[in-house]
Amino acid sequence: MDPLLRAGRFIPQTAGYKAFIPAPLPPEPPIVYSGSLQTLLSEADRNIGRLDVLASMLPNPDLFVAMYVRHEAVLSSQIEGTQSTLEDVLAYEAEAMRDDTPKDVEEVVNYVRAMNHGLARLPELPLSLRLMRETHAELMRGVRGGDKSPGEFRTSQNWIGGRGSTLLNAAFIPPPPHELLTSLGELETFLHNARDSVPLLIRCGLAHAQFETIHPFLDGNGRVGRLLITLMLCEERALSRPLLYLSLYLKAHRAEYYDRLTAIRQQGHWEQWLGFFLRGVAVTAQAATRTAHDIVALRDAHRSGVAKNAKALALLDHLFRQPTVSVKRVAQLMQCTSPTASKLVRDFESRGWLKELTGYGRNRLWRYQPYVDLFHREALDAMVGAPQAAPVQVTGNASGPAT
Numbered sequence: 001m002d003p004l005l006r007a008g009r010f011i012p013q014t015a016g017y018k019a020f021i022p023a024p025l026p027p028e029p030p031i032v033y034s035g036s037l038q039t040l041l042s043e044a045d046r047n048i049g050r051l052d053v054l055a056s057m058l059p060n061p062d063l064f065v066a067m068y069v070r071h072e073a074v075l076s077s078q079i080e081g082t083q084s085t086l087e088d089v090l091a092y093e094a095e096a097m098r099d100d101t102p103k104d105v106e107e108v109v110n111y112v113r114a115m116n117h118g119l120a121r122l123p124e125l126p127l128s129l130r131l132m133r134e135t136h137a138e139l140m141r142g143v144r145g146g147d148k149s150p151g152e153f154r155t156s157q158n159w160i161g162g163r164g165s166t167l168l169n170a171a172f173i174p175p176p177p178h179e180l181l182t183s184l185g186e187l188e189t190f191l192h193n194a195r196d197s198v199p200l201l202i203r204c205g206l207a208h209a210q211f212e213t214i215h216p217f218l219d220g221n222g223r224v225g226r227l228l229i230t231l232m233l234c235e236e237r238a239l240s241r242p243l244l245y246l247s248l249y250l251k252a253h254r255a256e257y258y259d260r261l262t263a264i265r266q267q268g269h270w271e272q273w274l275g276f277f278l279r280g281v282a283v284t285a286q287a288a289t290r291t292a293h294d295i296v297a298l299r300d301a302h303r304s305g306v307a308k309n310a311k312a313l314a315l316l317d318h319l320f321r322q323p324t325v326s327v328k329r330v331a332q333l334m335q336c337t338s339p340t341a342s343k344l345v346r347d348f349e350s351r352g353w354l355k356e357l358t359g360y361g362r363n364r365l366w367r368y369q370p371y372v373d374l375f376h377r378e379a380l381d382a383m384v385g386a387p388q389a390a391p392v393q394v395t396g397n398a399s400g401p402a403t
Helices: 035-057 062-079 086-093 105-121 129-140 177-193 200-214 221-235 247-252 254-267 270-305 310-321 327-334 338-350 369-383
Strands: 008-012 018-022 158-161 354-356 366-368 394-397 400-402
Touching (some): 062 221, 062 369, 105 129, 105 221, 200 221, 200 254, 310 327, 338 354, 338 366
Antiparallel strands (some): 354 366, 394 400
């Protein structure tokens, strides 16, 4: 087989453009497991295993999962051009949005809902086209792109390119609508039938790239494609909880991310893409493990400081779930009076645990800053030395471009 056709073919369409029709997975000729690729696969497997073992040892691990999911949601959405930060999401959830809160914060919150929906459905619904549609519906409900058929595969041609691009000058054109269900069906077959023949992390890398190539929705493809990775890892119990935030790596290396996907389509370079993907899994799993270690150390240290105060211990547990609080919210949670809640908050603030955010005399808000800082540390580390970000790619459809 011509290696240039290994991933698929560019087929001329009657409207004068060429659309890409992907070849079924797994690739033919088969993936070549060079020494370097095998080493990366072993390292990524090992780091995923360590992360999952540590997660199983965490005291009440569900306290911490929500922050990992929020962090992944922020990073994955930022790849698509959103401006909202982790702090914006926490404030939104605490019903304390400021005038300068980016309007796109609801897109990030929807990502959290989409991931939680997908994870909740896995025990009763295998990873499938149906679950992809359901997840997409949650992702796009009521936000930018919400008018572009949430939860439905597209019935018109879309494309990828710079702002102002058209079908005639697009950087990449996915399969036309009449080929879409065939390509999706082949992807679903691969997800179900390749478990015994292809290692899980290789399947994750192949499936993510293939999904992005098919681009089955009018908007939200990048985010659903990255959700797919987490859902695959959790469905097959490589991770018991969604503690891997691969978007951290993909955002830091966004230019290479796009370049590797392009090289698959144009040159059949699956091995190079998989090397990039596995390196990302290894790095982010290691970072997530370090964060989990530090969360345990932080929790132990702070709990020892208030060990004889039951309400303070209960407040600490809540802060690991939702790190942004008001005195009113603390009073509700602790079922105590406002003066008692205020005393608790002042005590935590004096210890350097809570940081006041508003500067107001009333309606004040505090954040459990040492905890939030643990998630920012990995983001900063990943950005050091990362290539300059690629220009934002715009996805279009037959009725016009859309981000």
